[in-house]
Structures are given as C-alpha cells and as structure tokens.
Amino acid sequence: MKLELKPIKIDRRLTGSSFIDEPLQQVIQFALRDYIQYWYYTLSEDESFLLEIRQTLQNALVQFSTRSKEVDWQPYFTTRLVDDFATHLRVFRKAQDRLGDREDKQRDITEELVDAFFEAEVELERKICRDVVCTSHKDEEGFLRDLCELLLYLLLPPGDFHNKNMRYFLREVLARGVLLPLINQLSDPDYINQFVIWMIRDSSCNYEAFMNILKLTDKPAELEAVKDKVLEELQYLRSLDTAGDDINVIKNQINSLLFVKKVCETRIQRLQSGKEVDALKLAANFGKLCIIPLDHILVHNIALQFFMDFMQAAGAQAELFFWLTVEGYRVTAQQQLEVMQGWQKDGKKQPSATKGLLKAAALGVYEQYLSDKASPRVQVDEVSVIKLGDKLQKDDPTPDIFDEIQRKVYDMMLRDERYYPSFKQSPLYVRMLAELDMLKEPSYRGSDDGDGESFNGSPTGSINLSLDDLSNSCHDETMQLHAYISDTGVCNDHGKTYALYAITVFRRNQDGSEECWKTYRRYSDFHDFHMRITEQFENLTSILKLPGKKTFNNMDRDFLEKRKKDLNAYLQLLLNPEMVKACPTLVPYVYDFLENKAYSKGKGELARKMDTFVNPLRSSMRNMSNAVKALPDSLAEGMTKVSDNMGRMSERLGQDIKQSIFKVPPLLPKSDIDPEHCRVSAQLDDNVDDNIPLRVMLLLMDEVFDLKEKNQWLRRNIKNLLQQLIRATYGDTINRKIVDHVDYMTSPEQVADYVKKFRDSYWPNGILAETQPRRDKSIRMRTRIAAKTSLLGIMPDELKHIIGADTTRKGILRVFDMFQHQSMNRRLVYVFLEGFLETMFPQYKFPELFVKLHSRSPRTHRYSQKLKSSSLKR
Numbered sequence: 001m002k003l004e005l006k007p008i009k010i011d012r013r014l015t016g017s018s019f020i021d022e023p024l025q026q027v028i029q030f031a032l033r034d035y036i037q038y039w040y041y042t043l044s045e046d047e048s049f050l051l052e053i054r055q056t057l058q059n060a061l062v063q064f065s066t067r068s069k070e071v072d073w074q075p076y077f078t079t080r081l082v083d084d085f086a087t088h089l090r091v092f093r094k095a096q097d098r099l100g101d102r103e104d105k106q107r108d109i110t111e112e113l114v115d116a117f118f119e120a121e122v123e124l125e126r127k128i129c130r131d132v133v134c135t136s137h138k139d140e141e142g143f144l145r146d147l148c149e150l151l152l153y154l155l156l157p158p159g160d161f162h163n164k165n166m167r168y169f170l171r172e173v174l175a176r177g178v179l180l181p182l183i184n185q186l187s188d189p190d191y192i193n194q195f196v197i198w199m200i201r202d203s204s205c206n207y208e209a210f211m212n213i214l215k216l217t218d219k220p221a222e223l224e225a226v227k228d229k230v231l232e233e234l235q236y237l238r239s240l241d242t243a244g245d246d247i248n249v250i251k252n253q254i255n256s257l258l259f260v261k262k263v264c265e266t267r268i269q270r271l272q273s274g275k276e277v278d279a280l281k282l283a284a285n286f287g288k289l290c291i292i293p294l295d296h297i298l299v300h301n302i303a304l305q306f307f308m309d310f311m312q313a314a315g316a317q318a319e320l321f322f323w324l325t326v327e328g329y330r331v332t333a334q335q336q337l338e339v340m341q342g343w344q345k346d347g348k349k350q351p352s353a354t355k356g357l358l359k360a361a362a363l364g365v366y367e368q369y370l371s372d373k374a375s376p377r378v379q380v381d382e383v384s385v386i387k388l389g390d391k392l393q394k395d396d397p398t399p400d401i402f403d404e405i406q407r408k409v410y411d412m413m414l415r416d417e418r419y420y421p422s423f424k425q426s427p428l429y430v431r432m433l434a435e436l437d438m439l440k441e442p443s444y445r446g447s448d449d450g451d452g453e454s455f456n457g458s459p460t461g462s463i464n465l466s467l468d469d470l471s472n473s474c475h476d477e478t479m480q481l482h483a484y485i486s487d488t489g490v491c492n493d494h495g496k497t498y499a500l501y502a503i504t505v506f507r508r509n510q511d512g513s514e515e516c517w518k519t520y521r522r523y524s525d526f527h528d529f530h531m532r533i534t535e536q537f538e539n540l541t542s543i544l545k546l547p548g549k550k551t552f553n554n555m556d557r558d559f560l561e562k563r564k565k566d567l568n569a570y571l572q573l574l575l576n577p578e579m580v581k582a583c584p585t586l587v588p589y590v591y592d593f594l595e596n597k598a599y600s601k602g603k604g605e606l607a608r609k610m611d612t613f614v615n616p617l618r619s620s621m622r623n624m625s626n627a628v629k630a631l632p633d634s635l636a637e638g639m640t641k642v643s644d645n646m647g648r649m650s651e652r653l654g655q656d657i658k659q660s661i662f663k664v665p666p667l668l669p670k671s672d673i674d675p676e677h678c679r680v681s682a683q684l685d686d687n688v689d690d691n692i693p694l695r696v697m698l699l700l701m702d703e704v705f706d707l708k709e710k711n712q713w714l715r716r717n718i719k720n721l722l723q724q725l726i727r728a729t730y731g732d733t734i735n736r737k738i739v740d741h742v743d744y745m746t747s748p749e750q751v752a753d754y755v756k757k758f759r760d761s762y763w764p765n766g767i768l769a770e771t772q773p774r775r776d777k778s779i780r781m782r783t784r785i786a787a788k789t790s791l792l793g794i795m796p797d798e799l800k801h802i803i804g805a806d807t808t809r810k811g812i813l814r815v816f817d818m819f820q821h822q823s824m825n826r827r828l829v830y831v832f833l834e835g836f837l838e839t840m841f842p843q844y845k846f847p848e849l850f851v852k853l854h855s856r857s858p859r860t861h862r863y864s865q866k867l868k869s870s871s872l873k874r
Contacts, residue, residue, distance in 0.1 A: 014058060015065040019752035027759050028057060034768045035177065056166065060155040067840060076839045077742045084831045086700045087124070087679045092818045093706060094120040114823050121827070122859045124679070128850065129857040134826040143853055144175040150849070154841060187825035190780045193787040200790040209792040211263065212809065213785055220268050225781035227264040230257050289430065290438045294413065294420045297432075298323065302804045306432035310423045311413075318376040319409050319419075322369040326402040329365055333358055333399040355396060362397035370405070380408050435804030481587075482506040483571055483594055486518070488564045498522055499560055501567060505594045517596045526567060529593045537583055546570060705803055705811035788816050 014021045032054060040050065095116035099109055118131035132139045148171045153161055160166055185191055217223060234257050237250055297303040311320045336358055369378045370385050384405050391401060413419045423429055487502040500520050507515045530546045547566035573579060574590055593599065701707070744750060762769055775783075791812050800808050819825060838846045854860070 011058070014061045015748075015751075016069075017748040017752070019748045020755060023752060023755040023759050024061070027755060027762075028054065030759070030763045030766065030768070034763075035173070052166075056156065056160050056170070059157055059160070060152070063155040071840060073746050073839070074739055074742050076835065077745070078738055080835050080839065081832065082700055083679060084835055085828070086703045088824075088828050088831060089700075089703050089815065089818060091117060091120045091124055092824065093703070093814065094123075096814070096817075110821065114821060117821075117824055117827075118859060122857070122863045126863070127860060128854045129859040129863075130827045130830055130854055131823075131859055132857045133830060133854065134823045139856065140826075141175065141180065144179050145171055146853060148174040148179070151837075154844070183826060183829050186829050187822050189820045189822060189825065190775060190783060192819045192825065193780075193783045196787040197783070197790055200794055210785075210789045211260075212792060213788045214260070214263050214267060216809070216813065217267070217785070217788075218271065219781070219784075220271050221777065222781045222785050223264045223268045223271075225778040226785055227261055227268070228778055229782060230261045230264070233257055234261070289424075290433060291424065292432075292436075292438075294410075301802070302435050303432055306428045306435070307420075307423060310426055310428045311419065314418055314422070315376070316413075316419060318369055318374070318378050319413055322365075322378045323406055323409050323413070325365055325369070326406045329361060329402065330399045332361070333397065337399065359392075359397050362392055362401060365402065366392055378405075378409060379412070380405055384408065431806070434806040437800065437805035480508040481575055481591065481594065483575060485564050485568050485571070488560050490560075498524075499563070501564060503571070503594060505596075519594055519596045521593075521599060523563070523567075525593075525599045526570070529589070529599075533586060533589050536589070537586060540583070540586075543579075544570065544573060704815055705807050706814075707803065784820070788813065791816055 012021065012025055014024055032050060036053065037050065095113055098116045098120070099112060114135070118129055118134075121131070122129040133143045134140070149167070151174070152167055152170055156167075156170075214223065214226065234254060237254050237257070240250060292303060297307050308317070308320060311317050340355075366389065368374055370380075370388065371377075388401070388405060415421075483503050483505040485501045486504040489500055489502075491498060491500045500522060503519050503521060505517055505519060509515070526546060530544065534540050534544065547563055547570070574586075580587060792809065795808050795812060834846070834850050
C-alpha cells in the first residue's frame with residue numbers, strides 16, 4: 001500500500017535576524033548533506049525523514065535562540081567566565097605547590113600532577129570532582145549522552161522528544177558527532193598554543209623573551225625542536241651564493257643562530273645530566289652581584305618586600321616598620337599643616353579635631369615602637385626616647401618630630417652587621433635582584449661584559465654597513481668632526497622592534513680633505529655611551545643631559561621626531577669646540593661612537609638596567625612620600641598597621657584618621673572563609689569602585705601572579721597601585737568598554753560573523769574540509785616555545801615594575817603550563833559549558849543536576865568520608 005505523502009512546509013526563520021538565519025541555514029544544509037544524506041539515500045528515497053529531521057533541528061534552534069535573547073550575558077562574560085578561569089588556575093597552582101618540593105625533578109610527573117589537580121578540585125568544590133569525566137572516555141561519553149538528552153528535553157517539542165528512535169538518534173549525533181570532537185579540539189594543548197599565537201599575532205616576537213624561555217624551559221624535547229630548526233636554517237644560509245654587501249647580513253644571521261644553538265645544547269646537556277641548578281643559586285655562587293644601596297631599597301616596593309622578609313627573620317622588623325611609619329606620618333603631617341595654613345590665610349577657624357588627630361597619631365607611633373610597653377621595641381638610646389616623649393607631651397607635633405630617631409634607626413640598619421650587610425649576603429638578596437631583572441646568569445655570558453645580547457656585536461647588526469671600518473688612530477686636535485641626526489625610523493631585528501637613528505658624520509683631516517659617512521645608532525647605544533663618558537669624566541654629569549626614556553608610544557612618529565631633536569642637541573654639545581678644548585681625551589670616545597661600525601657596548605643591558613634603577617630621575621620607583629601622597633589609603637592600612645603582630649595602635653584611631661583626613665569608607669571586617677578553599681569570586685570585596693568586571697580582573701591578577709605569597713604590606717601596596725593605575729586610566733570608562741564589548745560580541749551582526757567563519761572553515765567553498773593530519777612532535781614543541789615567547793613578550797614593563805620581573809615570568813609560565821595537560825583542559829571546558837547552561841536555563845536546577853552527574857567519582861566519596869571522620873574526632 002502506498003501512503004499519500006503530505007507536503008511539509010519548512011519555515012526558514014530561526015533567530016529572528018536575517019543576518020544570522022542565512023548563513024545558519026547554509027550550515028544546516030551542508031550538515032544534512034554530508035552527515036545524513038550520503039548514507040540515507042542508500043536506504044530510501046523517501047525525503048520526509050530528512051524534512052522531519054530538518055524541522056526538528058530548526059525547532060531546537062528557534063527554542064535556543066528565543067531563550068538566549070532573554071538572558072543578560074554581561075554577568076556571565078564579565079564575572080562568571082573570569083571567575084571559572086581564575087578558580088581553575090587556583091586549583092592548578094595548589095596542585096603544583098603539592099609537587100613543588102619533590103627532589104626528583106627530572107622524571108615526568110604528568111600523572112602525579114593530574115592526580116594532585118583533581119584532589120585539589122574536590123577540596124575546593126567539595127561535592128563535585130570531574131576526574132572521571134575528564135580521564136575516562138567511556139564515562140565522558142555517558143556524561144555527554146545524559147547532558148544531550150536533557151538538552152533535547154528542554155529544546156524539542158514534546159512529540160519529537162517522546163519518539164525514542166528520533167531522540168536516541170539525535171542524542172548520538174549531538175554527543176559523539178558534535179560535542180565530543182569539539183571538546184577534543186578545545187582541550188588539545190597544541191590547538192590552544194596555536195590559538196595563543198594567533199591571538200597575539202599583532203605583537204612582534206621579543207628576542208629577549210625568546211632567550212628567557214630557552215633558559216627557563218625544563219623540556220629537552222622543546223630545546224631539541226628549536227635546535228633542529230636552527231640547524232636547518234644554518235644549512236640554508238650557508239648554501240646561499242652571496243656577494244657584496246649582503247654577506248654582512250648573512251654573517252649576522254648565522255652568528256645569531258649559532259648562539260641560539262649553543263644555548264640549546266648547553267641547556268639540554270644540563271637537563272640530561274641531572275645537574276640542573278637553580279639560576280638564583282648559580283648567580284649567588286658566581287659572586288658578581290649588583291649592590292643596591294639601602295636608601296633605594298627602602299623606597300622601592302619590590303626591593304622593600306625582600307628586605308622586610310629578611311628583617312622579620314632577623315627579629316628586627318620593629319626598626320624597619322618604625323622607619324616606614326615615620327615616613328608616612330611625616331607626609332601626612334605636612335599635608336595637614338599646609339591645609340591648616342591655608343585656612344588661616346583665608347581667615348577660617350582652625351579645627352582643633354585635625355590637630356588632635358595628628359597628635360594622637362604621633363603618640364600612637366611613640367607608644368607602638370618606643371615606649372616601655374612596646375613589644376618589640378625599637379633599639380635606640382634612652383636619652384633620645386625620653387627627649388621625644390617630653391616633646392610630644394608639651395608641644396604640638398611637627399612633621400619632623402621623629403627625624404632624629406629615624407636617622408639613628410637608618411644608620412643602625414645600614415651599618416649593623418646583622419641587618420643590611422647580612423642581607424646583601426643572603427639568598428633573599430639574590431631573589432630580589434631576580435625580581436628587579438638585575439641578575440646575571442653566568443652560564444649564558446656570551447661576552448666579557450655578561451651582556452645577554454652577545455650573539456651580535458651590536459643592535460645595528462642587521463643594518464647594511466657597506467663602508468670599510470675607519471681607522472681611529474688619528475685623534476689630534478687638528479681633526480674636526482661634525483655630526484647630526486639626518487633621519488630616524490623603526491626597525492625590526494630578531495623580532496624586536498626599536499627606533500634607529502641615522503647619523504651623518506663629516507670629518508676634516510689634517511691635509512684639508514673631507515670625508516662623509518652615515519652610521520646607525522639606537523637609543524640604548526646613546527644611553528650606554530652616555531654612561532661610559534660620565535663615568536670617565538664626572539664633571540660632564542652636570543653639563544650633559546640625555547633625553548629620558550618613555551615607556552608608552554615610544555614608536556610614535558611625533559615622539560621620535562622630538563627625541564631626534566633632543567639627541568641632536570646632545571650631539572652638538574658634545575662636538576662643541578669649547579667642550580673638546582675642556583676635555584681633549586673625550587674625542588676618542590666620541591669618534592668611536594660615530595664611526596661607521598657596529599658599536600661595541602661598554603656597559604651592557606644589566607648596567608643600563610642598574611643605571612635606570614639607581615637614577616631617580618629616570619627610574620620606575622616611587623619614593624615613600626610620593627607613594628603616600630598618591631595613595632592615602634596606604635597610611636591608615638599600611639603604615640599604622642604594618643604587621644598583625646605589631647598593631648598596637650587602635651583600629652578606631654586608624655578609622656578616625658581615614659574618616660577625618662582622607663574621607664574614605666571604613667574598612668570591612670575580614671571574612672572567616674579560608675580564601676584558598678573557595679571560589680575566587682567569593683573574595684570580592686567592596687572597598688573598590690563598584691566596577692564588577694574590573695574587580696574580578698584584579699582577583700584574576702592576584703591568582704595568576706600568586707600575590708598572596710607576598711607579605712601583607714607589599715601586597716596591599718600592589719593592590720593600591722593597581723587600583724590607582726585603573727583609576728588613572730579612567731576605571732569607569734574601562735568598565736564601560738568591557739560591558740560595551742560584551743554587547744558588541746553578542747550583537748546579531750557579530751553572531752552572524754561567527755556562523756560565517758564556522759561555515760567557511762568547516763566547509764570551504766561549500767565542500768567539507770578534510771581532516772587535518774596530526775602535526776609531528778617537533779612542530780608541536782616549537783609551537784610551545786613560540787606560544788610561551790608570545791605570552792612573555794606582551795607583558796608590559798609597568799607590570800614588572802609593580803610586581804617584579806621574576807614573579808611576572810613565573811605567573812605567565814604557570815598559565816601556559818596549565819594548558820599543557822589535556823585532561824585538565826577538559827575540566828575547564830566542562831566548567832565553561834556548565835556555567836553557560838546554568839546561565840541559559842536559570843529556572844532549571846542545573847547545579848544540583850551536575851552534582852548528581854559528577855557523583856560517580858570515587859574521590860568525592862573519599863573526601864566526604866574524610867570530612868565525616870574528622871567531624872567525629874572533634
């Protein structure tokens with residue numbers, strides 16, 4: 001019997017937006033053609049089944065679209081997503097910490113790390129552990145089938161859902177044909193590494209970051225892959241038939257590659273021999289460390305942290321905290337006295353409350369550190385303490401009332417063998433230099449000065465120097481030099497972008513003949529040259545002023561023109577006949593700098609960093625008074641309560657000072673929850689502006705760079721600096737931009753663009769793309785190196801100045817390492833998927849359902865038994 005076919009009408013509307021519907025219909029068409037029609041037509045010619053499938057699929061998409069329009073996606077993208085990522089990172093960090101003290105560091109510990117990771121997850125989530133789903137393919141497929149069946153229940157019409165054949169068919173297609181391959185790809189470490197490189201594609205590769213990665217990696221396979229590529233490139237360069245000027249460029253490239261090869265071989269040999277040593281210990285044993293004066297340590301956030309830790313270990317924290325507290329008190333007192341003087345000039349009545357509070361603050365400092373009740377007490381002579389006590393009782397406090405004792409405390413910290421002299425010999429001092437990026441590692445000294453750029457004689461190595469090197473044997477007074485910067489441009493050498501200045505030089509010889517040539521110099525060459533001559537001729541320091549550095553927009557055209565003008569003025573002053581007469585021995589240095597040859601640095605990168613650190617005019621440091629003026633919050637929070645053990649000054653007084661002087665909201669009481677055993681968002685506090693996305697981003701930074709390891713005084717300062725930075729760059733505007741960007745990302749035009757990109761990548765030119773062959777191991781290893789280099793290269797110098805270079809490197813590498821384990825990546829994908837579904841269907845009890853689905857894990861049972869036994873013991 002032949003049934004009469006009823007025509008099925010297909011409504012092609014899906015989302016209500018024609019932008020999205022058109023490419024989405026094409027995706028449906030291609031999917032039906034390539035995944036169903038090719039086998040269905042071998043069974044039957046009846047198209048009603050295909051039409052029913054299409055209708056069912058469209059019904060599900062309509063339901064999905066309708067539901068998504070009712071959801072406010074901003075909280076999900078700005079808070080939930082970031083919180084899920086930060087919490088995942090916290091679990092990974094805890095797993096790393098558990099394995100951090102192992103002695104056998106050479107053995108692959110991937111399995112142990114995964115076990116520790118899921119143990120840490122169950123401790124944090126308590127009722128959920130995703131280890132079974134992430135490590136067992138069978139359990140994962142079962143989980144996805146259950147999840148897809150639930151989604152079909154929510155999205156399909158009741159008639160379609162209750163049709164078991166249809167439901168099972170769709171469930172298998174969704175679970176094994178769509179979700180499983182997608183999760184496999186998203187959790188693949190190699191795919192993530194490629195995605196990272198693609199995301200940072202606009203940033204030029206940083207050569208310094210590349211060398212750092214080679215020196216820090218503990219995977220011989222990565223180094224072997226880089227070495228193989230270097231050998232391949234060397235073979236190609238040596239095979240080139242070059243002549244003339246090109247030979248210089250080729251030679252420089254070969255030298256650079258040979259240096260990279262040597263670094264890889266040294267590192268591989270050290271790893272395979274099992275003699276891998278900590279770079280910090282290596283530098284400490286080598287003995288050549290920078291000496292940073294105490295007065296600079298006390299005013300630099302990063303350096304101060306390590307000195308503070310050392311002083312606490314030596315039992316002398318009272319002296320250091322007294323010095324810091326007095327600095328804060330002095331600045332505050334000066335500010336308030338200036339305000340009171342202004343009131344007196346304006347004829348206003350002087351409030352006695354301000355004077356009273358200042359006096360109370362001064363008495364509080366005295367009681368906390370100098371009185372007989374102080375514990376511990378600052379060790380200074382009794383005469384000075386008695387004299388100060390009398391002053392405080394009789395007179396109104398002045399900003400300099402503690403200065404005499406503060407000077408004595410400083411001298412004691414400086415000269416006493418137990419303090420600063422011992423600190424310079426301690427491991428903490430070496431770690432401090434590492435954070436300041438001032439640590440030389442002897443194993444990679446390529447030249448006598450220990451400069452990391454020794455692979456290439458000069459930054460101008462890639463510039464074509466066609467003229468022969470000129471002899472500098474003739475430097476008598478009859479020879480005249482004239483020079484000016486004729487042009488400037490931006491170059492890229494070894495992936496590092498920098499400005500290059502073309503200097504046109506004229507020389508008149510004794511016989512009257514003239515010569516003219518061009519030489520090329522970077523700003524760092526000028527800086528190095530300036531350091532060299534001011535060291536040799538100290539009287540030039542007050543005369544010659546080199547234009548300062550600029551961190552932001554230092555490749556901007558207007559800025560380069562201004563710097564060109566300033567450097568020209570610097571050159572003209574150097575070549576002034578009066579200058580030559582006053583310092584005749586300066587001429588050889590100038591001539592050496594202007595010769596048409598690769599400039600040989602006399603100081604090197606480390607010395608320039610040291611100069612930048614020590615010179616307060618061009619340094620990243622903030623002295624204590626400026627820090628307190630810019631961040632008044634640090635006085636009441638940091639200066640008067642620098643240590644929980646030493647906080648003798650009443651909290652009420654601190655609150656009064658803040659309320660009356662700085663007009664800031666009172667502090668919130670501390671939470672009783674252990675921050676390490678809860679989600680990151682549980683630590684959101686309310687003493688920041690009401691900018692939820694920014695506050696979550698601050699917590700994410702806290703987790704990435706593990707700022708909780710810092711002592712509380714420095715951590716508070718870091719937090720204040722970050723908040724100040726955000727406010728300075730219009731925090732509200734940034735917050736609004738984040739929200740606007742989320743709106744833009746979820747707009748119909750953008751969603752349509754995502755669908756088109758998916759269609760074109762999956763079906764290029766309407767034909768199903770072939771499966772990509774698995775990339776070989778060496779390519780994957782080089783991709784790892786490239787991804788790490790990209791991540792490290794985009795870190796701004798400002799961040800290193802706030803939290804330390806070594807901390808920045810460790811934080812970035814921790815994030816990278818987290819993505820190199822597929823089972824952990826699967827856990828993150830499932831967390832994101834669960835968060836998405838909970839946001840999409842808030843009226844259904846998805847959280848309880850996920851607890852039930854993940855209850856198969858034996859770890860959750862063990863953890864609940866452990867909790868029960870511990871509660872019984874109590």
